[in-house]
Amino acid sequence: MKPGLEDKMRELVMGESASAALEEWSQFLSDLEVVPYNYRGDHVAEAVDVAKQLAQETSADLDIVVMATWLHDCANPNTAGTPLPTGITHCEACASKAREFLVGEGVDAPTVKRVCDAIRKHGGYALEKPLEPIEAQILWEADKLTKVGLTSVIRQIINGVRYEPNPSMKGILQRVHKLMPLCRKIAASVMTEPGKRMATKRLRNNEDFITRLEKELYFLE
Numbered sequence: 001m002k003p004g005l006e007d008k009m010r011e012l013v014m015g016e017s018a019s020a021a022l023e024e025w026s027q028f029l030s031d032l033e034v035v036p037y038n039y040r041g042d043h044v045a046e047a048v049d050v051a052k053q054l055a056q057e058t059s060a061d062l063d064i065v066v067m068a069t070w071l072h073d074c075a076n077p078n079t080a081g082t083p084l085p086t087g088i089t090h091c092e093a094c095a096s097k098a099r100e101f102l103v104g105e106g107v108d109a110p111t112v113k114r115v116c117d118a119i120r121k122h123g124g125y126a127l128e129k130p131l132e133p134i135e136a137q138i139l140w141e142a143d144k145l146t147k148v149g150l151t152s153v154i155r156q157i158i159n160g161v162r163y164e165p166n167p168s169m170k171g172i173l174q175r176v177h178k179l180m181p182l183c184r185k186i187a188a189s190v191m192t193e194p195g196k197r198m199a200t201k202r203l204r205n206n207e208d209f210i211t212r213l214e215k216e217l218y219f220l221e
């Protein structure tokens with residue numbers, strides 16, 4: 001082939017298809033009547049499923065766990081952190097909003113206290129020892145386990161399009177690769193037996209996804 005011809009062809013195809021794609025996406029976004037992806041809602045709903053699954057294999061109070069998990073991010077409905085008044089943490093803001101909601105719903109004071117205590121403890125990506133009571137540990141694990149596994153990969157891809165638009169397949173592989181240290185850190189802090197089993201499976205799913213995509217993209221055996 002004539003020297004430089006392949007570069008010219010790449011330039012032609014990538015340039016024209018990028019303009020066409022921008023037009024299509026702009027049209028799609030301007031016609032949109034539903035949100036393309038409700039990250040926070042999807043994360044919380046998945047965390048509730050995980051929390052129920054973990055709670056039923058432990059001595060945790062299911063009602064406390066379910067209320068705490070549904071409300072654990074209630075002061076932060078968007079994808080990135082919501083700006084908070086100085087000195088107030090995400091966990092405190094969510095606990096205080098949860099308290100207001102539950103009191104308004106007529107939930108008894110001791111229950112509200114237990115739910116808010118669990119919410120207040122759900123921060124961070126690593127634990128040195130299990131949280132107490134068990135309901136707080138279950139919420140912590142359910143929240144963090146949604147950041148491990150195939151669901152986290154899919155979220156990373158969807159949300160990643162907003163943060164760094166127009167990724168290539170190799171770029172997606174790199175992004176998913178970058179998730180691994182966090183996934184391993186989380187898995188090491190999961191301490192209940194059902195949580196550990198789930199973390200092991202989810203971590204393996206992350207690794208399998210990376211290996212399989214790598215093999216496809218780089219023609220490896």
Ligand SMILES: [Fe+2]
Binds near residue numbers: 072073090122
């Ligand atoms: Fe949170």
Ligand SMILES: [Fe+2]
Binds near residue numbers: 043047073143
């Ligand atoms: Fe969360």
